[in-house]
Amino acid sequence: xxxxxxxxxxxxxxxxxxxxxxxxxxxxxxxxxxxxxxxxxxxxxxxxxxxxxxxxxxxxxxxxxxxxxxxxxxxxxxxxxxxxxxxxxxxxxxxxxxxxxxxxxxxxxxxxxxxxxxxxxxxxxxxxxxxxxxxxxxxxxxxxxxxxxxxxxxxxxxxxxxxxxxxxxxxxxxxxxxxxxxxxxxxxxxxxxxxxxxxxxxxxxxxxxxxxxxxxxxxxxxxxxxxxxxxxxxxxxxxxxxxxxxxxxxxxxxxxxxxxxxxxxxxxxxxxxxxxxxxxxxxxxxxxxxxxxxxxxxxxxxxxxxxxxxxxx
Amino acid sequence: xxxxxxxxxxxxxxxxxxxxxxxxxxxxxxxxxxxxxxxxxxxxxxxxxxxxxxxxxxxxxxxxxxxxxxxxxxxxxxxxxxxxxxxxxxxxxxxxxxxxxxxxxxxxxxxxxxxxxxxxxxxxxxxxxxxxxxxxxxxxxxxxxxxxxxxxxxxxxxxxxxxxxxxxxxxxxxxxxxxxxxxxxxxxxxxxxxxxxx
Numbered sequence: 001x002x003x004x005x006x007x008x009x010x011x012x013x014x015x016x017x018x019x020x021x022x023x024x025x026x027x028x029x030x031x032x033x034x035x036x037x038x039x040x041x042x043x044x045x046x047x048x049x050x051x052x053x054x055x056x057x058x059x060x061x062x063x064x065x066x067x068x069x070x071x072x073x074x075x076x077x078x079x080x081x082x083x084x085x086x087x088x089x090x091x092x093x094x095x096x097x098x099x100x101x102x103x104x105x106x107x108x109x110x111x112x113x114x115x116x117x118x119x120x121x122x123x124x125x126x127x128x129x130x131x132x133x134x135x136x137x138x139x140x141x142x143x144x145x146x147x148x149x150x151x152x153x154x155x156x157x158x159x160x161x162x163x164x165x166x167x168x169x170x171x172x173x174x175x176x177x178x179x180x181x182x183x184x185x186x187x188x189x190x191x192x193x194x195x196x197x198x199x200x201x202x203x204x205x206x207x208x209x210x211x212x213x214x215x216x217x218x219x220x221x222x223x224x225x226x227x228x229x230x231x232x233x234x235x236x237x238x239x240x241x242x243x244x245x246x247x248x249x250x251x252x253x254x255x256x257x258x259x260x261x262x263x264x265x266x267x268x269x270x271x272x273x274x275x276x277x278x279x280x281x282x283x284x285x286x287x288x289x290x291x292x293x294x295x296x297x298x299x300x301x302x303x304x305x306x307x308x309x310x311x312x313x
Numbered sequence: 314x315x316x317x318x319x320x321x322x323x324x325x326x327x328x329x330x331x332x333x334x335x336x337x338x339x340x341x342x343x344x345x346x347x348x349x350x351x352x353x354x355x356x357x358x359x360x361x362x363x364x365x366x367x368x369x370x371x372x373x374x375x376x377x378x379x380x381x382x383x384x385x386x387x388x389x390x391x392x393x394x395x396x397x398x399x400x401x402x403x404x405x406x407x408x409x410x411x412x413x414x415x416x417x418x419x420x421x422x423x424x425x426x427x428x429x430x431x432x433x434x435x436x437x438x439x440x441x442x443x444x445x446x447x448x449x450x451x452x453x454x455x456x457x458x459x460x461x462x463x464x465x466x467x468x469x470x471x472x473x474x475x476x477x478x479x480x481x482x483x484x485x486x487x488x489x490x491x492x493x494x495x496x497x498x499x500x501x502x503x504x505x506x507x508x509x510x511x
């Protein structure tokens with residue numbers, strides 16, 4: 001038996017494909033590939049009778065006894081994979097497996113015993129690329145100190161989806177309950193904040209009563225205050241205690257800063273802000289709350305002084 | 314203007330501004346419109362008022378008339394009622410246009426009266442101290458900040474007076490609002506299947 005030449009092999013393959021297409025079902029195979037085999041519409045192409053074209057064309061080839069070799073076990077053409085049928089057994093394709101197998105093929109190693117195959121392998125490779133890892137490649141993360149791909153996905157909204165599901169639940173009752181819980185927590189925070197404000201208001205007013213009742217205030221000139229320095233000392237000490245304790249409290253209870261402008265900004269555009277700046281903004285929102293509290297204390301003193309200066313008492 | 318008048322005027326404007334914010338512009342618009350509807354001598358409004366009164370009378374008569382016993386009378390009243398409703402709708406459309414125009418001017422007036430004077434005061438009396446603190450009440454750096462940008466150290470200028478008074482009022486409002494609002498603690502919903510013995 002003489003070996004087939006390259007041209008003959010190609011010709012045979014072409015004939016085989018043509019025969020398959022002429023038998024119909026090409027559209028079905030395409031649907032299997034794209035995973036659209038759930039359609040209820042009839043998409044069958046009218047099948048033709050087995051054509052003699054393939055055979056006749058094959059027989060027209062100059063090689064003798066070729067027809068017998070096509071069906072033979074050692075057919076060289078049968079070893080060439082059919083791209084339309086490969087890997088499909090009529091079931092829905094598993095995308096994870098497909099990606100994993102594609103990746104393994106493209107990486108040039110197919111070790112079925114390896115545990116780090118498939119998607120974890122893919123993630124590991126992404127990770128190594130971003131961190132400039134084991135392959136020695138100068139990754140994107142080499143300068144930036146490395147980016148965890150999961151963090152990257154999370155920052156693009158992945159975590160928000162999961163978070164939203166956790167927060168709001170799945171059934172309408174759960175959603176309603178969780179919404180109410182969030183509103184209740186928010187109100188509890190507001191009550192706490194209001195209580196802190198009331199405590200500060202009472203303490204500052206007491207301070208003003210104790211040390212400031214002897215002050216004589218004027219709209220036109222600065223007067224001498226006998227207890228001025230004592231008032232200042234106590235006021236500043238109180239502020240120091242208030243602010244320090246509040247800072248530690250805010251650090252533990254992050255919901256407390258929710259009302260600040262920076263926190264709102266973080267909630268809206270947090271996904272698009274790099275992690276470094278996000279941390280900076282979170283710290284800034286804490287200081288904003290402290291500044292706001294200090295301004296309230298100062299406003300109490302100033303308003304009381306203004307009333308006393310205006311009405312001379 | 315003497316410092317007392319400036320202080321008083323500024324305080325009243327800031328309080329008015331906060332009152333508008335707390336009550337809400339739409340609420341104020343509605344209240345003023347209701348008053349206008351009641352006491353206005355505008356022809357359209359008078360016509361609308363008469364039509365509504367007439368429509369109410371016809372409605373009452375129709376309700377007291379039996380559709381089976383006095384069908385002709387009931388039909389006549391019903392037709393008249395429908396006609397009045399059409400007329401009321403037409404006049405209401407015209408009046409609502411008038412309402413929109415009035416609300417537009419009202420909103421503008423509120424904004425101008427509560428915002429513009431503050432800017433004028435800020436510009437005109439930027440070097441005028443409103444009042445002085447007693448000596449040594451605040452540390453010098455705090456006195457410097459409070460007198461910023463151009464009043465003598467130891468006094469307070471318009472800029473910081475507006476800022477601090479706004480802060481004071483908004484925080485008082487927050488305290489009152491928070492303690493007057495009640496939010497019930499949610500009770501988790503337990504499904505019947507969860508209670509059944511396994």
